[in-house]
Amino acid sequence: MKWLSLVLASWDRLLRIIWLKREEERFSSTRPYPLVSVGPGDSQSAAEKLAKMEESIRHSGFEPEIPPIREVNEKYRTNFPSNYKAVIDPSGGVLLADKCIQAFRKLYIDYGGEVLDNWPVTSIAPGDTIEIKGPKENAIKVKNVVICPGAWFAPLMETLGLKFPTWAEKIGVFYWKIVDAKTPGFTFIDTSDTDHHFYALPDVEYPGYMKLCPHIGPMVNPNERDKGDVSMLLQNAQKYITRYFPCLEPKPSVMETCMYTLTPDESFILDRHPKYTNITFAGGFSGTGFKIAPSCGEALARMAMGLEPKLDFSSFSCSRFTQDQVRSRL
Numbered sequence: 230m231k232w233l234s235l236v237l238a239s240w241d242r243l244l245r246i247i248w249l250k251r252e253e254e255r256f257s258s259t260r261p262y263p264l265v266s267v268g269p270g271d272s273q274s275a276a277e278k279l280a281k282m283e284e285s286i287r288h289s290g291f292e293p294e295i296p297p298i299r300e301v302n303e304k305y306r307t308n309f310p311s312n313y314k315a316v317i318d319p320s321g322g323v324l325l326a327d328k329c330i331q332a333f334r335k336l337y338i339d340y341g342g343e344v345l346d347n348w349p350v351t352s353i354a355p356g357d358t359i360e361i362k363g364p365k366e367n368a369i370k371v372k373n374v375v376i377c378p379g380a381w382f383a384p385l386m387e388t389l390g391l392k393f394p395t396w397a398e399k400i401g402v403f404y405w406k407i408v409d410a411k412t413p414g415f416t417f418i419d420t421s422d423t424d425h426h427f428y429a430l431p432d433v434e435y436p437g438y439m440k441l442c443p444h445i446g447p448m449v450n451p452n453e454r455d456k457g458d459v460s461m462l463l464q465n466a467q468k469y470i471t472r473y474f475p476c477l478e479p480k481p482s483v484m485e486t487c488m489y490t491l492t493p494d495e496s497f498i499l500d501r502h503p504k505y506t507n508i509t510f511a512g513g514f515s516g517t518g519f520k521i522a523p524s525c526g527e528a529l530a531r532m533a534m535g536l537e538p539k540l541d542f543s544s545f546s547c548s549r550f551t552q553d554q555v556r557s558r559l
Contacts, residue, residue, distance in 0.1 A: 263416070298315055305413065308475050400446040400486060401484065447459065
């Protein structure tokens with residue numbers, strides 16, 4: 230339940246942040262949509278995942294809906310086979326990333342924070358005073374720093390003496406035109422694949438176009454992401470749409486990309502530097518970081534101030550990796 234605790238705490242903190250803003254902005258950062266999770270009932274792996282989802286929904290104070298798959302197909306305009314099982318979370322929804330970030334950014338500035346846009350970090354020199362260099366050799370000197378470099382986590386942390394087993398993947402993000410006008414808005418996860426899964430979000434970003442993507446991609450250098458080829462992922466997604474989502478046009482209308490930073494166990498890393506305790510860091514969120522960012526951010530802020538996090542983050546420490554997985558040059 231560690232992940233669930235992080236999600237619930239993040240949701241609580243997000244609502245408190247938004248509540249500090251104007252009344253008309255309080256409810257503009259979220260949209261309620263049920264989460265429909267499916268998988269073959271005769272698959273042990275899928276059955277275990279769906280059982281955990283049921284448990285998480287109940288732990289959150291809601292009751293999961295478990296309708297027959299034929300009812301799911303009729304309501305959500307899908308075409309899953311009779312051996313599939315569905316678990317629906319009626320409390321699901323979508324966070325509007327731009328609105329959430331604007332809320333946090335404005336509050337940060339209101340409290341005296343300074344945001345440096347277009348200021349790529351070129352080096353970090355550790356010590357009692359940390360020097361962070363940016364464009365044109367401009368530098369900032371600080372007593373403590375929190376590092377969250379996303380896909381650049383591994384190369385940047387290596388300059389600080391730590392080599393982590395993380396890597397970046399290029400993810401194909403596909404939007405498909407809704408051709409069945411009766412299709413309701415819903416979020417979606419297919420648990421049938423043991424290695425990765427398909428997920429979907431309703432037509433929030435592009436009205437009339439549902440976002441449906443595979444949760445996997447080719448490994449890339451984050452500085453050369455365009456070299457990653459997602460054509461095979463697109464082909465697989467088109468086959469998936471044709472088979473299970475007759476409500477969508479089987480050719481995407483919009484194609485975008487993003488990057489994930491992954492770890493071997495697909496759990497993130499959040500810790501202090503073993504030598505330079507005034508450096509805290511987080512990375513490797515494996516495509517699941519945004520929803521728990523408020524909890525992780527609060528933990529990192531407390532650690533930077535010499536305090537302990539309110540929640541238990543010990544299972545996300547870099548100490549969980551073996552010596553072979555983490556090679557230190559300290």
